[in-house]
Amino acid sequence: MNELERGKQWPYKSKNEKLELSIIASYEKINIKPVISFSTRQGKSMWDTSSVLFYFYLGMAILAIWAVYQAWSSQSRTETIHPFKAFCHLLAFYLSYLLVPLVFFSIYAGWSGYYSLHEAVFVFLISAVLSYARFIEPHLIQVKTTQYQINADKRLKQPVRIALIADLHIGLFSGHERQLRQIVHKLNHVQPDLVVVAGDWTYEPENKLAQELAVLKEIHAPVYSVNGNHDEQYPGPPIQELLHYALQVNQVMDIEGQIVEFDEFRLLGVGDLWAGKADMRSLPDLPQDKPWVILSHNPDTVDMIPKLPTRPLMLAGHTHGGQVELPWLTDYVMKKVSILGHKKGMYRHEHADVFVTVGTGLVGVPFRFRVPPTIDIIELI
Numbered sequence: 001m002n003e004l005e006r007g008k009q010w011p012y013k014s015k016n017e018k019l020e021l022s023i024i025a026s027y028e029k030i031n032i033k034p035v036i037s038f039s040t041r042q043g044k045s046m047w048d049t050s051s052v053l054f055y056f057y058l059g060m061a062i063l064a065i066w067a068v069y070q071a072w073s074s075q076s077r078t079e080t081i082h083p084f085k086a087f088c089h090l091l092a093f094y095l096s097y098l099l100v101p102l103v104f105f106s107i108y109a110g111w112s113g114y115y116s117l118h119e120a121v122f123v124f125l126i127s128a129v130l131s132y133a134r135f136i137e138p139h140l141i142q143v144k145t146t147q148y149q150i151n152a153d154k155r156l157k158q159p160v161r162i163a164l165i166a167d168l169h170i171g172l173f174s175g176h177e178r179q180l181r182q183i184v185h186k187l188n189h190v191q192p193d194l195v196v197v198a199g200d201w202t203y204e205p206e207n208k209l210a211q212e213l214a215v216l217k218e219i220h221a222p223v224y225s226v227n228g229n230h231d232e233q234y235p236g237p238p239i240q241e242l243l244h245y246a247l248q249v250n251q252v253m254d255i256e257g258q259i260v261e262f263d264e265f266r267l268l269g270v271g272d273l274w275a276g277k278a279d280m281r282s283l284p285d286l287p288q289d290k291p292w293v294i295l296s297h298n299p300d301t302v303d304m305i306p307k308l309p310t311r312p313l314m315l316a317g318h319t320h321g322g323q324v325e326l327p328w329l330t331d332y333v334m335k336k337v338s339i340l341g342h343k344k345g346m347y348r349h350e351h352a353d354v355f356v357t358v359g360t361g362l363v364g365v366p367f368r369f370r371v372p373p374t375i376d377i378i379e380l381i
Helices: 003-009 015-047 049-075 083-112 117-141 177-190 215-218 240-248 301-302 327-339
Strands: 142-149 160-165 194-198 223-226 252-254 259-261 266-269 292-295 313-316 345-348 353-355 374-380
Touching: 049 083, 049 194, 049 345, 083 117, 117 177, 160 177, 177 215, 194 313, 215 223, 223 266, 223 292, 240 252, 301 353, 313 374
Parallel strands: 142 374, 160 194, 194 223, 223 252, 266 292, 292 313, 313 353
Antiparallel strands: 160 374, 259 266, 345 353
16 A cells, blocks of 8 residues: 555544544533533623613612712711701712713613613603713803993993802812812913902811812912802801911902902902891992992892992802703792892892802702803903
8 A cells, every 4th residue: 555545544643643633522522612602691691681780780889888988978077067968968969970870771771671762761861961960061161251331431441351250169069179270270261350259168168178279379360259158157167267267378368348449440348148247338438439349249239239429330149040940940949049039140220230140169959050150251341
């Protein structure tokens, strides 16, 4: 038998090679196929509806436990006289993180048939709107400019740009470093001649308020301020000394009861109305050779301004513009916030005009909807 015939009859070089190939073939038949089959079944079980539901609810439970822990630990660091109330507010704040996975789950539930189409659309819309109001709009800081002729008889020789902010509410919900840096950046970008803060700096803050406000030293303009009702325990904890120190070390001038002279107008700081510090009866006895710009937290204070030779302009906050703009409901709530019906923008009263800013912070609920935080530039002409 020649070599070619032997090769066709016996294709293996040795008996050992034949044995090795037989073992490999047997291994493939016995082990590999079951392993592949097992992996396939396992992959299906990880993504069926029951498994997705399990992992979703497990994740939501873990997030809820984290929210309770964060709310409790954060409450322990706040300057509050109502710990349980602060805990409840913070719990709502941290539980709102559940909204984000709920948005995506509603899409999956509608696609998989776990929810009906109407249920999926309803849950998606509610969770998406709340997510926007919680995580997006509170950071969409706008800058709006309003011109105002402060002297009816003549224009100013040089326009003056006043940046008005209010209601930062540093504490439970807002006013932390990220937002403050945004505000400072935008202020420096528009380059105002001065910055005025119409009160409500705080909302049950932590005792490190001075460190949180340190970024204000980067503002390239003088900053003047008065207190709001939350700074004066109406409602709120006794943080006047803490706030006074924080403003002082960060170059913010508290002008409550003081007059600041400018070339063509005077700036007067007035205390908070709810705290009983808005006394302006002596205003007619002061020099009247220049028009007045009055800084006050509560716009209803405008009703206390006496008649003056030149119509003054009051700059105020307090209302948040409603903070959450809903049909009928917001207007109903605003009647309790401002007796005179102030909400936002310019209002004309008997003896003075008042401009109300919507502010930048959050109070009551950790949402803003259709009322984005705003820096108002009042350009006196």
